[in-house]
Amino acid sequence: MFLQDAPPDTSSYMIAGYVVFFLVTAIYLFSFFVRSHNLKQDLNALENMKEESAPPPAREETKAAAPKPKAKSTASKAKSKPRQAKKKVTKK
């Protein structure tokens, strides 16, 4: 081939080379995208599972509501004290 004056026609090899390059790169980038997408999905699913496994929010409401009766009882005590005082006054 090196004795020829004009360059030999090796364009098919050149095309094959660049096709291989872009094909392999595209496959790698696709696999990269798929793996990344799957990891994001896994992360979302695991975060949801973590939230579900955490104590339910209803309990928190009951805990928050728990002090209210105490407040009522103290108020009732406060109310009852003047009554007793009134009673005492009436006795006098």
Place this chain on the structure above:
Amino acid sequence: MQPKSTTLKILDIVSVLLLAVSTYLALIYAPEEATMGQVQRVFYFHIATAWVGMLGFLAAAVAGIVYLRAQNPKWDIVEVAAVEISLVFFFITIVLGSIWARPVWNTWWTWDPRLTTAAITELIYIAYFMLREGIEDPDRRARFGAVYTLVGSLSVPITFFSIRLFRTIHPVVIGSADPSATGTFDMTGGMQVAFFFALFAFTVIFIDLFWNRIRMGNLAAKVEQLKLKVMH
């Protein structure tokens, strides 16, 4: 996962543009080589992918050394990212070299020192992933990976210098070639522009992919940690 930083987004776009310009320079701008014809245009991407392949293998070895010193799992993620990207680029290098060899050497493959050492390097890093898969304990796996990449990186200078040290038919781009080398050529101005631009473009592409792959590695580590938390 943290959203992509603006710098990385810009780097993604720049990488695509650089690849497009590099393809234009290699396929259209650079003149046709007189003796080999159009197939010589494969040379620009062949050398550029080899360069980033070797760069990544060396970067993995450096990450391995840092991991062994710092014992920080983040360096294991960096190491895996470097090896994975380099493995892809080096595979392309070998295939492009084989395609170039067919019309120039009249064979797809020959057990020349350069081809042999390059194939061994590729196989060493394929084995790296296969062996990593076999280790359950993350600390042991990372320690093994660090030592492996450190030892494996010795194949990189051996591959690089093989055409300078041994009798070979593979042409040498930088430095003097063996007299028996087939396919050697002198680069004209246009060829040099395409060649050096391809080296620059692929270095930027490598950095971009490397950064993205590290982000994915961090995400995978986060998923693993969450799995352990949810299961226990």
